[in-house]
Amino acid sequence: MSTLALDDRRLLVELQSLGVRVDDARTNPTELQGRRGGAGPSDLGFMWIRGLPLTVPLHDLAARSPYTLRITDAGGELWLGDDLVGPAVLPPRPKIYDMVTKDGIPYWKIALLHLDSIASTVVQRCIYWGTHEQCHFCGIELTRGERTIPVKTPEQLAEVAAAAKEHDGAVDVTLTTGSVNRTDRGALYISRCAAAIKDACGLPVQVQFEPPDDLSVLEEVRRAGVDAVGIHMETFDPEVLARIAPGKAALGVEGYFRTWERAVEVFGRGSVTTYVILGMGERPELIEEGCRRAIAMGVYPFVVPLKPVAGTLLEDATPPDADYVASIYRSVSEMLAEAGMDHMDAKAGCARCQACSGLSAWERLFRKEQVREIARQLDDNR
Numbered sequence: 001m002s003t004l005a006l007d008d009r010r011l012l013v014e015l016q017s018l019g020v021r022v023d024d025a026r027t028n029p030t031e032l033q034g035r036r037g038g039a040g041p042s043d044l045g046f047m048w049i050r051g052l053p054l055t056v057p058l059h060d061l062a063a064r065s066p067y068t069l070r071i072t073d074a075g076g077e078l079w080l081g082d083d084l085v086g087p088a089v090l091p092p093r094p095k096i097y098d099m100v101t102k103d104g105i106p107y108w109k110i111a112l113l114h115l116d117s118i119a120s121t122v123v124q125r126c127i128y129w130g131t132h133e134q135c136h137f138c139g140i141e142l143t144r145g146e147r148t149i150p151v152k153t154p155e156q157l158a159e160v161a162a163a164a165k166e167h168d169g170a171v172d173v174t175l176t177t178g179s180v181n182r183t184d185r186g187a188l189y190i191s192r193c194a195a196a197i198k199d200a201c202g203l204p205v206q207v208q209f210e211p212p213d214d215l216s217v218l219e220e221v222r223r224a225g226v227d228a229v230g231i232h233m234e235t236f237d238p239e240v241l242a243r244i245a246p247g248k249a250a251l252g253v254e255g256y257f258r259t260w261e262r263a264v265e266v267f268g269r270g271s272v273t274t275y276v277i278l279g280m281g282e283r284p285e286l287i288e289e290g291c292r293r294a295i296a297m298g299v300y301p302f303v304v305p306l307k308p309v310a311g312t313l314l315e316d317a318t319p320p321d322a323d324y325v326a327s328i329y330r331s332v333s334e335m336l337a338e339a340g341m342d343h344m345d346a347k348a349g350c351a352r353c354q355a356c357s358g359l360s361a362w363e364r365l366f367r368k369e370q371v372r373e374i375a376r377q378l379d380d381n382r
């Protein structure tokens with residue numbers, strides 16, 4: 001056995017792309033904190049590696065990963081083959097997972113704790129699902145039956161969020177929904193849920209929805225008390241968008257930019273995010289160009305590698321090459337630094353949490369490198 005010194009950035013990218021196999025040797029194992037299905041990242045587990053928050057593929061996708069998470073009664077260890085990479089800190093089972101709502105629903109069917117963010121897919125349905133418009137990476141209607149309830153009420157969400165703040169230290173709330181209609185896309189219902197949460201516990205809330213047909217809906221969302229929005233185009237390559245997310249492609253790349261422009265006016269710079277999924281056959285130069293334009297407008301591009309989820313139309317896809325993901329993280333983090341945009345400014349949601357993306361690690365390391373470079377130049381000039 002030897003201890004392996006892997007560059008943090010390489011480690012992050014490989015873990016997010018390849019996942020970890022789990023070797024659980026605890027005498028009394030409990031389920032790892034994570035989630036299966038839903039509109040965002042799924043089939044994932046949460047952990048901290050070298051102080052960095054991470055969501056890592058755990059289940060079918062990780063079967064061929066060279067990384068193993070060994071869990072013993074003393075804690076977690078990450079291994080690469082026979083080499084120990086280091087400790088993995090696993091979050092304890094949230095206390096709210098043993099609680100039930102006033103109407104008798106287990107809290108874990110209403111919302112899940114993603115490290116320190118309480119998150120829910122409020123409406124587990126999408127008009128695109130099962131049609132030619134379905135997004136190929138999405139698993140929104142895969143989570144069914146005993147694992148959730150299809151529609152969560154504002155009252156249930158308020159109760160669970162308040163408890164997550166009190167008992168598990170949740171610091172924000174992330175709410176997402178399928179596209180439930182072709183008008184407001186579910187933004188108004190999800191905002192009522194956000195308003196109930198704010199009333200109950202005051203936590204900052206990010207809500208995620210597709211672009212509404214009438215952009216004045218964005219002002220209604222703001223009036224409900226929502227702090228930040230995610231309006232996710234998923235890729236800046238129009239050919240990939242048309243192939244992978246035909247429902248979203250109907251609005252087109254420019255339609256998203258129009259929506260974001262208004263959303264930034266309403267919510268402010270850095271409070272509007274879009275997912276950018278790498279590894280779907282996109283042209284890298286279009287991704288960089290799109291990220292540059294979004295950042296200039298005040299939109300935070302939340303870059304993540306594709307994690308193909310069992311049951312989705314992309315379940316057999318191969319995750320992107322780690323070097324490619326690393327190169328995009330690097331260039332986008334440089335753009336963010338140049339624009340003075342920082343994930344630390346995000347009040348709530350994916351950009352604040354960062355566990356699904358390695359971008360914040362790049363932001364931090366990039367800043368350290370800049371400071372070192374300035375110090376070196378000052379030394380040279382002495």
Ligand code: SF4
Pocket residue numbers: 039125126127128129133134135138139140177178179210245247
């Ligand atoms: S719009 Fe696409 S990503 Fe969003 S829930 Fe519907 S199918 Fe899933």
